[in-house]
Amino acid sequence: xxxxxxxxxxxxxxxxxxxxxxxxxxxxxxxxxxxxxxxxxxxxxxxxxxxxxxxxxxxxxxxxxxxxxxxxxxxxxxxxxxxxxxxxxxxxxxxxxxxxxxxxxxxxxxxxxxxxxxxxxxxxxxxxxxxxxxxxxxxxxxxxxxxxxxxxxxxxxxxxxxxxxxxxxxxxxxxxxxxxxxxxxxxxxxxxxxxxxxxxxxxxxxxxxxxxxxxxxxxxxxxxxxxxxxxxxxxxxxxxxxxxxxxxxxxxxxxxxxxxxxxxxxxxxxxxxxxxxxxxxxxxxxxxxxxxxxxxxxxxxxxxxxxxxxxxxxxxxxxxxxxxxxxxxxxxxxxxxxxxxxxxxxxxxxxxxxxxxxxxxxxxxxxxxxxxxxxxxxxxxxxxxxxxxxxxx
Ligand code: FAS
Ligand code: PHB
Numbered sequence: 001x002x003x004x005x006x007x008x009x010x011x012x013x014x015x016x017x018x019x020x021x022x023x024x025x026x027x028x029x030x031x032x033x034x035x036x037x038x039x040x041x042x043x044x045x046x047x048x049x050x051x052x053x054x055x056x057x058x059x060x061x062x063x064x065x066x067x068x069x070x071x072x073x074x075x076x077x078x079x080x081x082x083x084x085x086x087x088x089x090x091x092x093x094x095x096x097x098x099x100x101x102x103x104x105x106x107x108x109x110x111x112x113x114x115x116x117x118x119x120x121x122x123x124x125x126x127x128x129x130x131x132x133x134x135x136x137x138x139x140x141x142x143x144x145x146x147x148x149x150x151x152x153x154x155x156x157x158x159x160x161x162x163x164x165x166x167x168x169x170x171x172x173x174x175x176x177x178x179x180x181x182x183x184x185x186x187x188x189x190x191x192x193x194x195x196x197x198x199x200x201x202x203x204x205x206x207x208x209x210x211x212x213x214x215x216x217x218x219x220x221x222x223x224x225x226x227x228x229x230x231x232x233x234x235x236x237x238x239x240x241x242x243x244x245x246x247x248x249x250x251x252x253x254x255x256x257x258x259x260x261x262x263x264x265x266x267x268x269x270x271x272x273x274x275x276x277x278x279x280x281x282x283x284x285x286x287x288x289x290x291x292x293x294x295x296x297x298x299x300x301x302x303x304x305x306x307x308x309x310x311x312x313x314x315x316x317x318x319x320x321x322x323x324x325x326x327x328x329x330x331x332x333x334x335x336x337x338x339x340x341x342x343x344x345x346x347x348x349x350x351x352x353x354x355x356x357x358x359x360x361x362x363x364x365x366x367x368x369x370x371x372x373x374x375x376x377x378x379x380x381x382x383x384x385x386x387x388x389x390x391x392x393x
Pocket of ligand 1: 008009010011012013014031032033034039043044045046047102124125126127158159160161162163164268286287288289295297298299300301302304
């Protein structure tokens with residue numbers, strides 16, 4: 001089989017790219033190793049930047065998002081037992097974010113792809129991507145028990161941090177920059193109505209906590225835990241008690257979360273990672289296949305989206321004009337934005353989390369930074385601009 005663009009991975013990056021190419025009349029084949037149910041229920045991100053929302057709308061993939069998503073015009077920061085709101089539109093000239101889970105974005109894109117897009121194969125395990133420096137790179141994969149090959153004009157690795165497409169970039173030209181963090185997140189999904197209107201990010205000497213949501217009836221909550229924490233050591237009541245303790249503020253001593261049955265519980269390690277370059281010959285990397293951010297800045301899913309928005313623009317330009325100039329600029333164009341998001345995610349993570357080894361001096365620096373963020377419009381604007389998303393491309 002041959003296709004113009006072979007896409008490895010059917011997560012948000014691969015699915016959005018397939019949609020953008022289909023709308024421009026460019027054929028693709030998407031190979032996803034897992035089954036549809038697994039991909040659609042995998043709990044991950046919850047916040048869409050303005051640019052991601054705009055791209056989903058332009059791609060005709062936003063009808064349910066616009067009906068069920070929740071537009072948020074700010075977040076609340078809690079620290080030193082006080083609370084402060086960051087007003088996005090006032091600080092960014094009108095930008096906001098959309099609360100709409102990655103699971104729902106993936107469901108919407110899969111439904112569209114199966115309805116009228118190019119082939120989307122589930123249970124297709126890609127073994128290797130070969131011939132990146134030739135004219136016809138080849139994807140080798142196993143599907144329905146049989147070894148298969150897909151020849152392509154271009155291959156895009158959208159197969160995440162544990163994917164294989166990255167290996168198509170020879171080690172001799174590939175550099176990976178990374179950082180790990182001395183803590184993780186314990187995340188829960190609870191059938192409990194959020195008692196807050198916007199996301200709450202809390203710094204406390206007990207550790208970080210985040211209150212997010214999936215709907216008016218479902219809460220999504222996270223708390224900082226030591227690395228290698230076993231979720232079984234955190235029964236539901238212990239989680240609720242700890243979250244209440246970390247969100248406590250003097251202005252409202254009775255403030256408590258609404259509790260309810262916990263339907264999902266998992267520990268997520270924190271990692272920053274960037275692989276350069278994001279292109280080698282006719283193979284491109286996008287999303288988590290190229291970079292990872294700690295989720296504190298809500299950038300992971302949105303970086304995946306911005307990569308494929310830039311790449312689709314470049315592939316369409318080449319398809320329509322024969323010029324490869326945007327393809328040649330792809331890696332540098334994306335990496336400028338990737339490193340900006342890496343820094344913002346690092347900043348949010350190290351400012352809001354309590355490193356077990358940090359000194360009281362370090363804690364005073366964090367509180368000084370948080371006070372600056374909530375007392376200076378200039379400092380708050382830098383947070384708001386990064387959180388709602390910097391311009392793409
Ligand atoms: P993905 O990893 O989503 O998709 C890659 C796809 O490729 C997967 O479906 C995989 O099955 C498939 N694949 C892998 N190897 C393959 C192979 N050899 N052959 C075929 N298919 C293959 N981001 C946030 O902004 N906020 C969050 O709260 C947040 N929470 C997260 C929690 C977890 C546990 C994880 C792992 C990530 C989280 N992220 C979060 C980041 C996450 O949302 C990613 O940024 C986003 O999924 C990136 O999308 P993709 O690049 O498409 O990669
Ligand atoms: C989420 O809703 O899952 C979420 C929101 C904001 C973050 C991270 C995760 O920074």
